[in-house]
Amino acid sequence: MLIKRPKKKLGQVFLVNEHIAEIEAAHAEGKNVIEIGPGRGILTKKLCEKAKLVIAVEKDRELYSILAATTRLKNLKLINADFFKAGDDLLKEILIDIMISNVPYNLSSKTIDFLIGNRLQAVLCLQKEFVQHMLAEPNTSNYSRLSVMSHLCMRVTKIMDVKRGNFNPVPKVDSSIIYLKPLKVEISKEESDMINLLMQHKKKTLRNAFIDSRHSLGIAKEDAISLSERLENKEERPFSMSPEAMLDAAREAISLFHSKE
Secondary structure, eight states: OOOOOOOGGGTOOEEOOHHHHHHHHGGGTTSEEEEEOOTTSHHHHHHHHHOSEEEEEEOOHHHHHHHHHHOOOTTEEEEESOHHHHHHHHHHHSOOOEEEEEOOGGGHHHHHHHHHHHTOEEEEEEEHHHHHHHHOOTTSTTOSHHHHHHHHHEEEEEEEEEOGGGEESOOSSOEEEEEEEEOOOOOOHHHHHHHHHHHTTTTSOHHHHHHHTHHHHTOOHHHHHHHHTTOTTTTSOGGGSOHHHHHHHHHHHHHHHHHTO
16 A cells, blocks of 8 residues: 555544454444544454445545555445535435544544534544543543533443554554443533533632623623522532533523523
8 A cells, every 4th residue: 555644734643553443343343334534544444344334534635545546345435525524414325323433633522523413423542631531520630521511412431542652653642442322412502502611611610600701602791790690509610510510500501691682
């Protein structure tokens, strides 16, 4: 296979350990799989050995051309596109069972949001620190908006850690492989956005977190102060609140915000 130099701006690092690819591909047995960024194809080939169908979406035109010329498998559909522009349409066209991918680190948050929005299960290799944030509990340093949304919307199971030396070029951080199963929880974009605003001020009281979010909400300080006094748990801190409590607080804050209109 022709060797292509990784593009730093696309966050390209390529898995070189076939054993790790086999562990990921074990979850593809008999399924229709979508893969983001197949890169040099090491995982793609293992997926094709197990899956019914593999749709691999590669944004990099040069990588796509190399893969198209060297990886011709009957159950592989290779697409040259930006996944986050084409993904929704692909899911409408083909029944996808699971996403399995070594996600470029700079696409981790967008990938999780996509999975939540489409309630799609996945096996992903992500930056280890990112996974630690996903799994973080209240009152811990890694607890964040990502932690809250991950706990509310998915069951996250860590499969294994992956040392940085299993990639080329070698990244500065280690990775982790996780399995994600969507949960049947309805969370609107407005609720997600409010959770994000409040968690940006997670060490402050809920009352002050709401007041400090006033610019994003487009309300005057005096109005934010008045509304914040009506929050049921105004003295609690987002940092210490469970994901379920944060969702309740976000819904209450939204209700108060709309009561002013």
